[in-house]
Amino acid sequence: MSSLAAEFGASVRAEVLKLRKRPSTWIICLIAFLYVALLDYLLTYVVVKTAPRRAGLSRGTLHTLINNLYPINFVRYSLTDVVVIGAALALILGALAMSSEYDWRTLRNAFSQGPGRLTVLASKVAVLIPLTGILSLLFLGAAALSSLVVGSLDGHLGSWPALSQVVGGFFATWLILSVWLLLGLFLGVLLRQTAMAIAAGLVYAIVVEGLILSLFASNGVIEAIKKIFPGANAKALTLAFGQLPSSSATPLVGAGQAVAVLFGYVLVFIGISALLLRRRDVVG
Amino acid sequence: MTGDAPQAVIETAGLTKRFGPGVLAVDRLDLRVEPGQVYGFLGPNGAGKTTTLRMLVGLLRPTAGSAMVAGHTPGAPAGLAQIGVMVEEAVFYPYLSGRDNLLVVARYCRLKPSAVEPALSWVGLQPAAKFKFKTYSTGMKQRLGLAAALMKDPKVLLLDEPSNGLDPEGIVWLRQLLRGFAAKGGTALVSSHLLGEIEQMCDRVAIVQSGRLLREGPVASLRAAAQLEITAAPLDAAARLVEGLLGAAAVRVADGRLIVTSGTDRAAEINRALVGAGIEVSELYRRQASLEESFLRLTAEEGGPG
Numbered sequence: 309m310s311s312l313a314a315e316f317g318a319s320v321r322a323e324v325l326k327l328r329k330r331p332s333t334w335i336i337c338l339i340a341f342l343y344v345a346l347l348d349y350l351l352t353y354v355v356v357k358t359a360p361r362r363a364g365l366s367r368g369t370l371h372t373l374i375n376n377l378y379p380i381n382f383v384r385y386s387l388t389d390v391v392v393i394g395a396a397l398a399l400i401l402g403a404l405a406m407s408s409e410y411d412w413r414t415l416r417n418a419f420s421q422g423p424g425r426l427t428v429l430a431s432k433v434a435v436l437i438p439l440t441g442i443l444s445l446l447f448l449g450a451a452a453l454s455s456l457v458v459g460s461l462d463g464h465l466g467s468w469p470a471l472s473q474v475v476g477g478f479f480a481t482w483l484i485l486s487v488w489l490l491l492g493l494f495l496g497v498l499l500r501q502t503a504m505a506i507a508a509g510l511v512y513a514i515v516v517e518g519l520i521l522s523l524f525a526s527n528g529v530i531e532a533i534k535k536i537f538p539g540a541n542a543k544a545l546t547l548a549f550g551q552l553p554s555s556s557a558t559p560l561v562g563a564g565q566a567v568a569v570l571f572g573y574v575l576v577f578i579g580i581s582a583l584l585l586r587r588r589d590v591v592g
Numbered sequence: 593m594t595g596d597a598p599q600a601v602i603e604t605a606g607l608t609k610r611f612g613p614g615v616l617a618v619d620r621l622d623l624r625v626e627p628g629q630v631y632g633f634l635g636p637n638g639a640g641k642t643t644t645l646r647m648l649v650g651l652l653r654p655t656a657g658s659a660m661v662a663g664h665t666p667g668a669p670a671g672l673a674q675i676g677v678m679v680e681e682a683v684f685y686p687y688l689s690g691r692d693n694l695l696v697v698a699r700y701c702r703l704k705p706s707a708v709e710p711a712l713s714w715v716g717l718q719p720a721a722k723f724k725f726k727t728y729s730t731g732m733k734q735r736l737g738l739a740a741a742l743m744k745d746p747k748v749l750l751l752d753e754p755s756n757g758l759d760p761e762g763i764v765w766l767r768q769l770l771r772g773f774a775a776k777g778g779t780a781l782v783s784s785h786l787l788g789e790i791e792q793m794c795d796r797v798a799i800v801q802s803g804r805l806l807r808e809g810p811v812a813s814l815r816a817a818a819q820l821e822i823t824a825a826p827l828d829a830a831a832r833l834v835e836g837l838l839g840a841a842a843v844r845v846a847d848g849r850l851i852v853t854s855g856t857d858r859a860a861e862i863n864r865a866l867v868g869a870g871i872e873v874s875e876l877y878r879r880q881a882s883l884e885e886s887f888l889r890l891t892a893e894e895g896g897p898g
Contacts, residue, residue: 315669322699326750413683417740419701420649420671420677441891590651 312427319423320429327435332404335396341450343393344386349377349454353461378553379455380467383477386451387546390481394447395513395542398440398485402492403505405436406581410500413592425585432493433578440489444481448474477549484542487570488513490577491538492535497581500592514537534560538573541566599663600624601779602648604658606767609643609803617643619803620657625781625796630774632794632811633783640803642680642785645752649677662748673701676746678754682737686726690717690736693725697740711743714769721805730757733758735738738766747774749780755789787884799890806890814886820852820859822866823875828873834862837888849875 356373370558376385392543409415411468418428459465469477491512495505517539524530534540540560599834602625609618618640625631635641646652648659650667664671684693694708715735720728722849734757741749749770755763770780770793784790791795791811796809807814824830831850834843843852852862856878866873 316700318702322696324694325696325699326685326688330685331687337725412685416646416651416679417683417697418700419651419667420675420679421671421697421744422672422702423700424667424669427669557657589653590646 315423315427315570316431316434318519319418319427320434321430322418323435327405327439330404333401333439336401337443337446340397340446344389344447344450345454348385348389349451353377353458374458374462377455377458378462378464378467379452379459380464380469381552382467382478383448383473384546384549384552385455386447387477388481388552389451390444390447391539391542391546394443394481394485395488395539396510398443398488399492399495399513400500400506401439401443402436402489402498403411403509404492404502405432405503406493406496407498407500407502408452410496410592411502415592416590419590426582427433429578429582429585432524433490436489436493437486440485444478444486445540447481448478467525473549479576480545480549483567483570483574484545487538487542487573490574490581494577494581497584531560536569538570541569545570596625600660601627602624602659602661602781604644604648604657604659607644607647607654607659608656609640609647609652610655617803618647618654621800621803621805623798623805623808625779627779628774628777629796630770630780630782630794632797633781633800634785634787634790634797634887636785637801638802641785641800641802641804641822642752644800645677645679645750645781645783648750649675649679651679661750672742674747676741676744676749677751678741679750679752680735681730681756682733682740682752684725684733684736684740685725689724690728690732690803691721691790694740697743700745703744707743714742715739731759731762734758737761738769742769747778749778749828751780751782753784753786754782755784755786763789766778787887791884799887801891807886818856818878818880819829820850820856820862820876822850822852822862822873823848824850824866824871824873826871829869830866830873833865833869833871835864837862869870 347354352373356370359370375381406500409418415428419425423431456465488509491503495509496502498510499505517537521534521537521540543557544559544561545563545566547557547559548566551557557564595667602623604623607618607621607623607780609642610616621640621644623644633641633644643652647654648661648666649672650665659666659707662671662674664674685696687697690713691708694711695705698707699706709718712721715738717732717735717739717833720732725736734754738751738754741751743886749762755766756806758766763814767789770782773780782794797811797814799806800812822830822834827845827848831843831845834850836854838852838855838858842852844851844853855862859876859878863873863876
């Protein structure tokens with residue numbers, strides 16, 4: 309048992325080195341931060357503040373949009389990013405971590421050095437999941453920082469969300485990002501090619517979850533099926549933290565069910581990846 | 593196995609790998625490599641050498657048959673801990689330096705980071721250790737692969753075409769390294785299609801073609817038998833005379849010469865008989881065929897290389 313633990317610990321250290329020195333890891337983190345700070349906060353603020361009267365937006369609408377950006381809403385506002393851009397970035401991170409090993413044919417190095425296949429997978433997951441924690445902090449941190457800037461510009465620094473909401477928002481973000489990261493990792497194992505894994509994941513996220521399920525949302529059957537999809541459950545979990553002033557969406561399922569389904573996906577993606585990795589030949 | 597035979601370090605029995613219904617890559621392969629041997633695994637491209645090596649380290653699962661390496665089934669962590677491997681060309685993370693790539697391997701092998709510098713030094717890569725792997729030449733990549741294989745001080749080396757991309761100096765270095773490794777009791781299985789290299793660095797050789805073992809044995813025994821080559825005039829009369837001495841099966845005419853394939857120890861007698869019959873003998877010599885000729889003859893009999 310201690311030998312297995314030592315093997316796992318050694319593999320984790322190898323994975324940390326690989327991930328820490330890989331430029332794409334930090335580029336993805338930087339994109340997450342810049343997306344929230346520049347596109348979500350700065351751009352929205354500038355557009356709303358400089359909107360010409362002829363744009364047809366009422367004072368009430370403009371006030372609501374600006375309200376989204378104040379510190380009191382930063383957790384809720386950050387969560388709207390997490391289910392869209394956060395999901396995409398986490399999926400790419402997971403796909404890159406696994407499928408690049410096939411592209412570079414380096415998986416055979418890991419598998420022929422000593423650690424078992426499942427140990428290698430477990431160590432990858434053990435390093436990637438904390439990384440999604442860092443990504444979650446970046447999303448929340450960028451939102452908090454940006455809302456602080458907006459709030460100080462507009463004199464709305466008084467109200468901040470309760471600590472429980474911030475902590476809950478962090479864990480919700482972490483869970484959502486972990487699900488999408490593990491989907492990317494699973495697609496990497498399944499398709500054994502980075503481009504295919506990322507393309508398949510993004511097509512699923514954008515076309516299946518984003519378009520098809522949304523377009524036919526009023527259909528009773530689709531609505532019932534949608535309750536088991538990761539994107540729909542992630543969205544439901546974010547809505548459990550309350551509505552943004554500009555939002556009128558209703559959660560499809562309760563927070564408890566959403567968390568259960570998302571945890572289920574975590575286990576399913578890890579389980580199928582382990583099964584495939586253990587059984588399949590390493591031909592590359 | 594007899595009671596006197598040493599325990600095999602690498603042993604396969606009926607090892608078979610089939611990719612789908614149509615491709616039989618390795619066909620009932622029986623190999624036995626004893627401690628302290630540098631064992632050549634020779635065959636043309638597509639003969640099944642790499643597939644066999646991949647099965648020996650557990651990257652591929654055999655369709656049938658079994659294998660044991662260093663006392664363990666292929667892929668078992670305890671066995672892999674004793675095996676240094678380089679399958680096909682050396683591949684590493686392109687964004688990491690040579691040093692960091694070895695550090696990754698060291699961590700997978702549960703070695704101390706201090707194992708990296710000596711490994712870099714063995715293969716002469718210390719000056720380039722800080723450069724990214726993607727900037728390495730083919731020879732440097734190969735040296736890094738060898739460093740990774742040697743770093744854990746293995747008991748068994750499984751090397752696939754290890755001299756690919758190495759310069760002549762590097763090839764000599766590799767040859768010495770393998771001989772030194774075997775002299776210290778290590779066992780190496782080296783696959784190659786470069787017959788000259790195998791001939792110079794190996795004790796025993798297995799020749800494979802289309803996944804099947806054609807011949808196995810010490811290098812010397814696999815060389816084609818020695819033959820006499822005689823240039824004489826008139827050639828027809830010389831051929832008749834030698835046939836009379838040794839039998840028709842022992843003599844053939846090729847490229848304007850007589851080739852005598854048996855009774856090669858009777859050169860003096862043949863020469864005397866030819867001269868005595870008034871045949872002019874301008875050249876008569878005994879030639880030891882190389883492993884390359886044996887290999888080409890064996891593979892040609894089985895349908896030719898490729």
